[in-house]
Amino acid sequence: MKKIFLIAIALFAFQAAWAQQPNFIDAATADSLLKQSEATFPKFCRELTYIRTHDELIKQVNFSRSKILNGSPASASPRGVINIDISYLEHPKPDFDDNRLIVVLYHEIGHLHYFTITPPADRAPMNSEKAAFEYSLLKTKEMAEKGDCLPLKTGLKFMKLRSKSNNLQDPHVRALKLMVTEPLYFDYLKYAKEHCG
Numbered sequence: 001m002k003k004i005f006l007i008a009i010a011l012f013a014f015q016a017a018w019a020q021q022p023n024f025i026d027a028a029t030a031d032s033l034l035k036q037s038e039a040t041f042p043k044f045c046r047e048l049t050y051i052r053t054h055d056e057l058i059k060q061v062n063f064s065r066s067k068i069l070n071g072s073p074a075s076a077s078p079r080g081v082i083n084i085d086i087s088y089l090e091h092p093k094p095d096f097d098d099n100r101l102i103v104v105l106y107h108e109i110g111h112l113h114y115f116t117i118t119p120p121a122d123r124a125p126m127n128s129e130k131a132a133f134e135y136s137l138l139k140t141k142e143m144a145e146k147g148d149c150l151p152l153k154t155g156l157k158f159m160k161l162r163s164k165s166n167n168l169q170d171p172h173v174r175a176l177k178l179m180v181t182e183p184l185y186f187d188y189l190k191y192a193k194e195h196c197g
């Protein structure tokens with residue numbers, strides 16, 4: 001009896017803690033929201049579904065609404081957790097269409113790769129962002145090779161735009177300022193020019 005009482009208390013405490021995280025969305029609700037988003041974001045939903053079961057670096061995908069992610073559609077943590085702000089799917093934003101969200105998704109997975117190959121003491125925010133952007137280019141180029149150039153073109157466009165920002169506090173900006181001067185970025189531009197019209 002005492003055991004049941006303790007379990008009930010623990011469950012109550014867990015529920016109370018969960019209730020204090022109103023931004024997180026439970027798995028069933030997230031699945032249903034993703035289903036509803038398929039018409040507007042078909043590629044993003046398809047890629048997300050595929051990688052959730054095929055990329056072993058992804059241990060968990062969490063869904064939430066805006067506040068925790070601080071204005072970013074997604075984030076990644078070293079434990080293999082990808083956080084997605086579902087409000088970007090519920091309320092489509094002009095700069096974050098289906099193609100851009102694909103770029104964001106692969107950017108976050110790029111972080112997971114960086115965390116995997118870089119020991120914690122060697123990690124640096126700018127290098128992590130650079131690795132993430134480069135991974136998104138690698139993966140969207142693979143999509144281009146299979147016939148869909150738009151994610152690659154979208155990624156290249158927004159990387160160039162963001163590289164012009166003066167916000168040097170932002171490691172994304174610092175990474176991009178360097179990247180857009182490097183041969184790797186020019187190779188992707190050249191590929192897009194030759195194959196993507």
Ligand SMILES: [Zn+2]
Pocket residue numbers: 107111128129132
């Ligand atoms: Zn990043």
